[in-house]
Amino acid sequence: MKIAVGQGSCGIAAGAMKTYEILNSNLDLNKNQLTVTGCIGMCYLEPIVDVYACDGLHRFVKVNGEIAEKIATAINNNDLTSVKEFEISNDDKQFLDKQTRIALRHCGVINPEIIEDYTNDDGYKALNKVLTTMSPEDVIEEIKVSGLAGRGGAGFPTWFKWNAARQSTGDKKYLICNADEGDPGAFMDRAVIEGDPHNLIEGMLIGAYAIGASEAIVYVRAEYPLAIRRLQNAIDQAMAKGFIGQNIMGTDFSCDFRIKAGAGAFVCGEETALIESLEGSRGMPRLKPPFPAQSGYWHKPSNINNVETFANVSWIILNGGNAFSSMGTENSKGTKVFALTGKIKRGGLVEIPMGKTLRDVIFDIGGGIKNDKNFKAVQMGGPSGGCIPEELLDTVIDYKALSQTGAIMGSGGMVVMDDSTCMVEMARFFLDFTAKESCGKCVHCRLGTKRMLEILTRITEGNGKEDDIELLEELCLAIKDGALCGLGQTAPNPVLTTLKYFKNEYIEHIVDKKCTAHECTSLLRYEINADACKGCTLCAKKCPVGAISGTVKNPHKIDMAQCIKCGNCVSVCRFNAVEVK
Amino acid sequence: MSCNCQNSTDFSLLEPCLEKYATVPGSLITILQNAQDIYGYLPVDVILHISQRTGIKVTKIMGVATFYSQFRLQPVGKYLIMLCQGTACHVNGSLQIEKVINEHLGIKDGETTEDGLFTLKNVACLGCCSLSPVMMINDDTYGSLTPEKAISIFKELQEKAREEE
Ligand SMILES: Cc1cc2nc3c(=O)[nH]c(=O)nc-3n(C[C@H](O)[C@H](O)[C@H](O)COP(=O)(O)O)c2cc1C
Ligand code: SF4
Ligand code: SF4
Ligand code: FES
Ligand code: FES
Numbered sequence: 001m002k003i004a005v006g007q008g009s010c011g012i013a014a015g016a017m018k019t020y021e022i023l024n025s026n027l028d029l030n031k032n033q034l035t036v037t038g039c040i041g042m043c044y045l046e047p048i049v050d051v052y053a054c055d056g057l058h059r060f061v062k063v064n065g066e067i068a069e070k071i072a073t074a075i076n077n078n079d080l081t082s083v084k085e086f087e088i089s090n091d092d093k094q095f096l097d098k099q100t101r102i103a104l105r106h107c108g109v110i111n112p113e114i115i116e117d118y119t120n121d122d123g124y125k126a127l128n129k130v131l132t133t134m135s136p137e138d139v140i141e142e143i144k145v146s147g148l149a150g151r152g153g154a155g156f157p158t159w160f161k162w163n164a165a166r167q168s169t170g171d172k173k174y175l176i177c178n179a180d181e182g183d184p185g186a187f188m189d190r191a192v193i194e195g196d197p198h199n200l201i202e203g204m205l206i207g208a209y210a211i212g213a214s215e216a217i218v219y220v221r222a223e224y225p226l227a228i229r230r231l232q233n234a235i236d237q238a239m240a241k242g243f244i245g246q247n248i249m250g251t252d253f254s255c256d257f258r259i260k261a262g263a264g265a266f267v268c269g270e271e272t273a274l275i276e277s278l279e280g281s282r283g284m285p286r287l288k289p290p291f292p293a294q295s296g297y298w299h300k301p302s303n304i305n306n307v308e309t310f311a312n313v314s315w316i317i318l319n320g321g322n323a324f325s326s327m328g329t330e331n332s333k334g335t336k337v338f339a340l341t342g343k344i345k346r347g348g349l350v351e352i353p354m355g356k357t358l359r360d361v362i363f364d365i366g367g368g369i370k371n372d373k374n375f376k377a378v379q380m381g382g383p384s385g386g387c388i389p390e391e392l393l394d395t396v397i398d399y400k401a402l403s404q405t406g407a408i409m410g411s412g413g414m415v416v417m418d419d420s421t422c423m424v425e426m427a428r429f430f431l432d433f434t435a436k437e438s439c440g441k442c443v444h445c446r447l448g449t450k451r452m453l454e455i456l457t458r459i460t461e462g463n464g465k466e467d468d469i470e471l472l473e474e475l476c477l478a479i480k481d482g483a484l485c486g487l488g489q490t491a492p493n494p495v496l497t498t499l500k501y502f503k504n505e506y507i508e509h510i511v512d513k514k515c516t517a518h519e520c521t522s523l524l525r526y527e528i529n530a531d532a533c534k535g536c537t538l539c540a541k542k543c544p545v546g547a548i549s550g551t552v553k554n555p556h557k558i559d560m561a562q563c564i565k566c567g568n569c570v571s572v573c574r575f576n577a578v579e580v581k
Numbered sequence: 582m583s584c585n586c587q588n589s590t591d592f593s594l595l596e597p598c599l600e601k602y603a604t605v606p607g608s609l610i611t612i613l614q615n616a617q618d619i620y621g622y623l624p625v626d627v628i629l630h631i632s633q634r635t636g637i638k639v640t641k642i643m644g645v646a647t648f649y650s651q652f653r654l655q656p657v658g659k660y661l662i663m664l665c666q667g668t669a670c671h672v673n674g675s676l677q678i679e680k681v682i683n684e685h686l687g688i689k690d691g692e693t694t695e696d697g698l699f700t701l702k703n704v705a706c707l708g709c710c711s712l713s714p715v716m717m718i719n720d721d722t723y724g725s726l727t728p729e730k731a732i733s734i735f736k737e738l739q740e741k742a743r744e745e746e
Contacts, residue, residue, distance in 0.1 A: 010709035013722035043711030184667025184706035222614075222651045223707055225720070263610050263649035266705065280609035281641075282648040298607075339710060341669035347711035379668060415668045415710075429671055433705065439648075 008039030014046035026072035038195020040108030041349030107195035126314035145321030147333030152306030168301035183382030186413030189307035197234035203310030285485035328354035381410025384490035386497025422519035444482030464510035539569035667706030
């Protein structure tokens with residue numbers, strides 16, 4: 001039998017290495033083959049072990065060391081019935097069954113460290129087709145037919161960018177992949193690189209051929225060491241096979257390929273800042289125009305696309321642009337990958353055709369909210385996006401429809417929030433992020449985000465003023481207008497959307513000095529319910545500042561003037577007598 | 582350079598990297614990453630040395646070193662705690678974990694414990710969001726953290742360090 005252990009970064013964090021080692025030392029390896037795959041995307045069930053038996057696939061989930069031993073024994077005895085209880089449930093199966101996988105089609109299926117696994121599954125066939133039967137113009141036309149748009153956030157038509165770079169004259173052109181994946185809460189690109197690096201390489205080589213580039217570079221963020229290692233390994237293998245370098249596949253197309261590791265700066269996801277960083281400088285965005293297609297890396301024509309954009313390319317070439325454009329809505333074609341996280345039951349990677357609704361993703365596939373609490377909002381597009389409320393859950397996944405909500409499609413981060421998340425605090429969180437990450441070039445962005453952060457901070461601390469909302473709105477518009485790059489232009493979005501859909505929370509904080517979500521600690525009041533208190537004295541002992549007084553067997557009392565709102569008393573009380581208001 | 586004290590930095594460790602990249606335009610970040618891998622941070626004399634070997638002005642090197650969050654100008658503890666403060670981790674309680682670190686280890690973001698064991702660095706997303714809250718200590722990732730789980734991890738590492746002594 002073939003046994004595969006999912007080893008993406010989060011599988012490993014969940015203990016997949018240990019699972020692998022135990023299988024390795026307990027399995028009869030003369031009769032069985034043990035291998036590794038990338039992310040299956042069902043992160044909430046990691047570590048996952050797939051067993052390919054003669055009667056089909058058996059998927060075991062949450063396989064800790066103990067279970068791994070049992071599975072190994074069962075496999076050695078050729079009888080999987082004894083471990084049936086550890087197999088994935090029918091409910092959890094829905095998570096994958098309801099998806100349509102194109103960009104992720106090999107993730108969790110093949111071994112990302114072995115090129116033959118990829119070539120045996122039609123890998124590098126698209127590159128061969130392109131190099132032997134298509135002109136660069138044919139390739140661009142096929143991508144145009146597919147309707148593929150940039151998956152990095154803005155959704156710009158890919159063929160248009162490729163065509164512009166193709167038309168641009170220059171002795172040397174570059175093709176660059178943006179794997180900076182800066183949206184905190186998104187990990188689609190990491191999963192593609194870790195799980196199917198050859199697919200990225202193949203898509204990039206096809207892009208390089210289309211625009212006439214002789215060098216391809218992947219800019220990967222520093223926080224992804226495993227992705228960098230697997231990609232480098234894949235590059236070496238592809239080079240050994242003659243898929244990278246001089247006269248690729250015996251044709252006169254030549255292209256070099258390398259990785260550049262980022263060094264931790266969100267703004268470097270912006271394409272011109274990324275170019276500055278590639279050149280070894282501080283990542284400060286450049287004024288556009290000229291666009292990278294005319295003057296990019298070392299001022300040569302350059303084309304930059306996102307990882308997921310490239311991950312669709314070889315599929316489109318093999319299956320035809322029409323097959324891709326048959327999925328989706330009028331102005332958004334194909335599929336999109338989302339990283340579903342936050343207060344969600346089934347968190348992981350979801351790839352679905354455009355045109356499904358947010359509800360489909362969050363409730364149908366994601367299983368709804370953890371601990372059956374109430375859905376409050378979903379954050380899309382990270383620091384450039386916004387929070388979408390419950391009444392808009394039937395919005396379809398489509399670039400235009402999502403923009404109309406005030407959020408954006410973004411790169412695919414979907415952070416789900418329940419009613420324990422305070423929306424003012426959420427806005428403060430994002431402004432704290434953008435204020436720190438602003439490169440400092442434009443005054444509006446550098447100082448504007450700081451001022452907004454100050455206002456939001458004082459609101460969450462209970463010092464908000466009546467006209468703060470107006471002031472915030474004014475600042476939002478000024479920053480949008482005065483910023484050079486997308487970071488500043490979109491920084492107000494988290495504030496604008498929360499103001500639009502959750503204004504009552506702002507007013508509550510400012511006027512009533514209340515945080516209904518109980519997240520803003522400064523606004524909380526701790527009180528002991530005298531009827532429920534048994535006078536066990538535990539809370540008084542655990543209070544770090546001695547704010548609780550009372551005698552044994554008599555109700556205790558909290559002195560709010562001393563209380564530092566640490567929450568200890570709530571967690572230690574066995575009678576739920578401490579109430580938070 | 583002028584300093585001849587006995588524990589002066591061993592520049593020869595960086596030589597293979599400099600040989601390869603010193604004259605390749607645009608390689609400054611790569612060189613700094615290599616240097617930090619070797620020395621654990623970017624000591625001033627190393628920066629001066631890189632400037633000398635590459636011809637890049639010290640001001641430019643400092644500009645780059647301070648722009649990117651990966652670079653450190655101070656040494657770090659034996660265990661570098663990278664605590665994720667990304668959106669998913671934030672929603673799932675990363676601030677509580679930070680509080681535990683503040684209280685239990687007595688360090689804030691950017692600080693190192695007196696015994697030189699732990700340094701805390703807040704980062705924005707480690708890409709394991711579905712296991713949030715997450716932290717990475719040196720090369721190991723720890724997910725689904727609770728305050729209790731975090732404390733027991735620190736205790737384990739403290740014990741390990743004691744045994745190694
Ligand atoms: C502040 C900022 C951060 C960005 N971060 C990313 C990123 O992490 N990954 C990405 O692919 N695009 C990012 N973008 C978008 C890129 O500038 C660019 O539009 C994209 O890489 C183009 O590729 P695509 O057409 O395939 O989407 C960012 C833009 C801005 C303004
Ligand atoms: S722990 Fe609860 S019951 Fe015991 S004294 Fe405190 S409030 Fe009363
Ligand atoms: S919240 Fe903390 S400080 Fe306040 S009374 Fe309870 S234990 Fe004491
Ligand atoms: S296990 Fe791979 S993305 Fe989670
Ligand atoms: S938000 Fe913490 S790992 Fe992504």
